Amino acid sequence: MAFRQPEQLDSSVEMRSRSPSPSTQVFHPRKLRFADEDFDKDSADKEDEGESPQFKKRPATDVPDISMSPPCQKVQALRLFSTPATPKTILTQCSNHLSAAAAAVNASRREDLVRLTERPRCLPLHNRNMQAHPQDTANVNPFTPDSLLAHNKKRCRTQFGRENLNVNAMQKYLLSDNCDDDGSASADGGNDSQREFSQQAPKRLALHDTNISRFKREFMQVSVIGVGEFGEVFQCVNRLDGCIYAIKRSKKPVAGSSFEKRALNEVWAHAVLGKHDNVVRYYSAWAEDDHMLIQNEYCDGGSLQSRIQQHPLGESELKILLMHVIEGLRYIHSNDLVHMDLKPENIFSTMNPMAHKMGGDTQAQNPSKDEDGDGMDSVYEELRNSENLVTYKIGDLGHVTSVKEPHVEEGDCRYLPKEILHEDYASLFKADIFSLGITLYEVAGGGPLPKNGPEWHKLRDGDVPSLPALSKDFNELIAQMMHPNPNKRPTSQSIFNHPILSAVDSKSKLQLGLELTVEKRKNEILMNKLREAKKQIKLLEQKVTVLAVANTPESLEGQRCLRSFTRRMRTPFSSDRNKNQLSPLFDKLVS
Ligand SMILES: Nc1ncnc2c1ncn2[C@@H]1O[C@H](COP(=O)(O)OP(=O)(O)OP(=O)(O)O)[C@@H](O)[C@H]1O
Ligand SMILES: [Mg+2]
Numbered sequence: 001m002a003f004r005q006p007e008q009l010d011s012s013v014e015m016r017s018r019s020p021s022p023s024t025q026v027f028h029p030r031k032l033r034f035a036d037e038d039f040d041k042d043s044a045d046k047e048d049e050g051e052s053p054q055f056k057k058r059p060a061t062d063v064p065d066i067s068m069s070p071p072c073q074k075v076q077a078l079r080l081f082s083t084p085a086t087p088k089t090i091l092t093q094c095s096n097h098l099s100a101a102a103a104a105v106n107a108s109r110r111e112d113l114v115r116l117t118e119r120p121r122c123l124p125l126h127n128r129n130m131q132a133h134p135q136d137t138a139n140v141n142p143f144t145p146d147s148l149l150a151h152n153k154k155r156c157r158t159q160f161g162r163e164n165l166n167v168n169a170m171q172k173y174l175l176s177d178n179c180d181d182d183g184s185a186s187a188d189g190g191n192d193s194q195r196e197f198s199q200q201a202p203k204r205l206a207l208h209d210t211n212i213s214r215f216k217r218e219f220m221q222v223s224v225i226g227v228g229e230f231g232e233v234f235q236c237v238n239r240l241d242g243c244i245y246a247i248k249r250s251k252k253p254v255a256g257s258s259f260e261k262r263a264l265n266e267v268w269a270h271a272v273l274g275k276h277d278n279v280v281r282y283y284s285a286w287a288e289d290d291h292m293l294i295q296n297e298y299c300d301g302g303s304l305q306s307r308i309q310q311h312p313l314g315e316s317e318l319k320i321l322l323m324h325v326i327e328g329l330r331y332i333h334s335n336d337l338v339h340m341d342l343k344p345e346n347i348f349s350t351m352n353p354m355a356h357k358m359g360g361d362t363q364a365q366n367p368s369k370d371e372d373g374d375g376m377d378s379v380y381e382e383l384r385n386s387e388n389l390v391t392y393k394i395g396d397l398g399h400v401t402s403v404k405e406p407h408v409e410e411g412d413c414r415y416l417p418k419e420i421l422h423e424d425y426a427s428l429f430k431a432d433i434f435s436l437g438i439t440l441y442e443v444a445g446g447g448p449l450p451k452n453g454p455e456w457h458k459l460r461d462g463d464v465p466s467l468p469a470l471s472k473d474f475n476e477l478i479a480q481m482m483h484p485n486p487n488k489r490p491t492s493q494s495i496f497n498h499p500i501l502s503a504v505d506s507k508s509k510l511q512l513g514l515e516l517t518v519e520k521r522k523n524e525i526l527m528n529k530l531r532e533a534k535k536q537i538k539l540l541e542q543k544v545t546v547l548a549v550a551n552t553p554e555s556l557e558g559q560r561c562l563r564s565f566t567r568r569m570r571t572p573f574s575s576d577r578n579k580n581q582l583s584p585l586f587d588k589l590v591s
Contacts, residue, residue, distance in 0.1 A: 139205045139264070143272040143337055143402060207255035207263070207287040214286055215293060219247060226303065227251075228345070230262070230398060235298060245283060246298040253290035262398060262409065263292035269400035270294060272335065278328030280348055280395035301349030301390055304443060308344060312445035315470050321347075322440060323501050324392035329432055330492040332394070336403050338428040339394060340420075341411030342435035344443055346396035351389065389514070403428050414449040415439060418460045419486055430486035433495070437481025444478075445469055460484060473500055 215221075219236035222244070226233040231248040238245060254263040267285040274282030274296070281297035301307065304321070313321060325347060332339055339346075401407050406425045410416055417434035419427065438459065442449050444467050450456040462484045466475045477500055483489045495501070 137205050139268075141268045141271060142405070143268050143335070143400065207260055207292065208290060211255070211287045211290060213288055215247070215249075215288055219245070225298075228396065231292075244298045244300075246280075246296045248294045248296065250292040254292050255287055255290035260292075265400065266396075266398040267292070267294055269337065269397035270296065273332055273337065273397060273400070276328055276331040277391065278324045278393050279331065279397075280393045296395070297350075297393075299348035299350045299393060299395070301351045303345050303395075304347040304349065304392065304439075305344040307349065308443045308447075312447075312469070313443050315444075315474055318440060318444055318470070318474065319501060320390065321392050321443070322436075322495070325394060325436060326492055326495045326501070328392075328394040329436065330496050332400070333429050333432070333492050337400050338403055338406075339397065339432050339435075340399035340401060340408060340428070341396060341415075342394070342432055343412050343415045343439055346394070347439070348393050348395045349390045350393065401428070411435070414451050414456075417482075417486065418484070427486035429491065430489045433481050433489045433492065434486070437478050437489070441467070441478050441482070444474075 218240065219238055222235040222237060224232060225235045225246060231250050233246050233248045236245050236247050237243070250259075250263055252259070254260045270280075270282035270285070273279050280299060283295040283297070285292065285294045287293070307313075325342075329339065329342075399409055399411050401409075406428060408420070408423075408425055408428070410420055413421065415435040415438050417431050420431050438449065441447075441459075441464065446465070446467055450459070459482065462479075462482075464479045464482050466472075467478075470478075477490075477495070477498065481489055481495070490498070
């Protein structure tokens with residue numbers, strides 16, 4: 001039976017149990033939903049089949065009121081929970097209940113069940129052909145944009161989806177125009193390459209076969225910066241390039257386990273999405289000792305969760321947060337992907353990024369900035385040292401899935417809308433919007449969020465209390481994002497265009513103050529240059545007048561020079577090259 005014992009149902013365990021030590025790890029239910037008749041029936045059937053022996057059916061009198069019930073695990077989740085290779089499994093707990101022999105029998109039975117029930121289809125993880133020539137094979141990233149792999153073409157999808165390619169087939173495919181608009185092969189070459197694809201083993205490149213030893217060789221570990229349910233994250237310095245990175249290492253070996261797919265999913269999503277300013281940047285990934293390692297951008301501001309430990313965010317900070325996260329989300333959604341686990345622990349921040357941006361922008365407008373020694377360096381330095389400029393980035397892409405072929409592994413139930421827990425995946429974009437809405441609600445002071453019970457239901461039934469610290473408009477926007485009907489929630493694009501996020505409004509006073517300082521300094525520098533230029537022009541005019549009286553060839557040259565010089569001085573940041581050309585003549589005139 002699928003009902004768990006009350007203490008197991010209490011998802012507060014999930015929060016308490018985030019521990020760096022695997023030995024102290026406690027069961028973390030993630031796939032949760034509310035009890036319903038089908039659920040009970042399904043679960044009862046499974047019990048009849050002898051499944052989940054450790055979970056006993058509750059007496060009917062114990063079944064809680066549906067509307068008030070805490071979230072219960074889904075049958076499928078229970079299967080996964082008891083799958084030895086799933087990180088959500090607490091092997092130690094299992095071993096307390098089962099003898100080693102019984103565990104072995106159950107494990108093989110469960111493996112069969114998982115193979116039967118995994119969506120969209122379960123693929124063997126090891127491929128003997130690939131072991132022979134692992135260097136000639138590559139996975140196909142299912143999240144790659146359609147333009148590259150024609151992933152939206154059914155024919156192509158069935159041949160490419162979650163398969164690996166060998167190098168010849170990949171070259172042939174990329175070089176041939178093999179999918180025309182109706183999805184049929186357009187040329188013989190296309191047919192050939194497609195046939196070749198279809199003949200290939202529909203298997204992923206097994207992580208186990210790609211194990212390499214990079215971590216210690218390439219990186220120097222500085223500290224542990226975070227521990228999640230799935231991985232430990234280290235701050236590391238790359239020995240070669242000297243830059244800091246965040247390296248996430250799966251807590252348990254994933255190669256060869258049913259959790260391998262989840263690990264690869266995160267890598268695939270990062271590889272496709274980690275190019276946006278508001279999504280944590282991705283550098284590389286590899287398997288080592290059967291663990292998955294992902295090298296990501298290090299976000300020096302930590303998680304949003306850690307930022308709100310002292311006090312909730314004010315409205316101006318919230319606007320910045322919303323603007324950044326919605327930009328990242330708009331980008332994810334524009335790739336037909338959804339995050340499915342947005343929450344403060346998965347939103348990271350980098351400090352003072354504007355310093356680089358401003359530097360970059362100004363540099364672009366003024367390529368001679370450094371040569372001019374215009375004094376702006378100190379201003380940029382000042383901004384770099386500022387502690388109050390922040391960029392928020394969406395991280396932890398382990399639950400990302402495609403809206404075209406959704407394979408949903410629900411995230412944290414505190415942040416999920418009801419429809420997802422009821423397995424209604426028709427509006428996945430809007431599930432992310434709900435999660436972001438409730439995240440805003442929490443970080444603005446509405447937290448801690450309920451994990452179950454009547455409060456949990458109220459927040460999902462349109463009964464979102466107004467937060468006194470926020471304006472009416474902001475409260476309304478949050479309520480709209482948490483609307484019980486997904487279709488009534490705004491899209492990421494419409495939130496992005498919302499008047500509440502107009503450029504000036506979204507900047508904090510401090511940011512505006514810093515930008516004003518920069519502009520003032522720029523102005524001062526320009527004024528100095530202008531004064532200097534005026535002086536020089538005056539000087540030149542005097543010399544030219546003197547020479548004109550003499551009417552010598554030199555005077556004509558002087559006039560030409562003066563005209564050219566004054567023209568250039570109209571452009572405040574003249575290049576050094578021009579200055580150098582003029583200076584000999586100028587010196588001559590002045591002397
Ligand atoms: N790129 C990064 N820069 C800085 N800190 C990070 C970074 N990535 C992760 N962290 C820290 O490590 C923690 C765990 O990371 P992450 O959420 O990716 O792990 P997880 O195991 O997938 O978590 P979850 O329990 O949400 O599945 C984060 O909450 C954050 O504090
Ligand atoms: Mg996380």
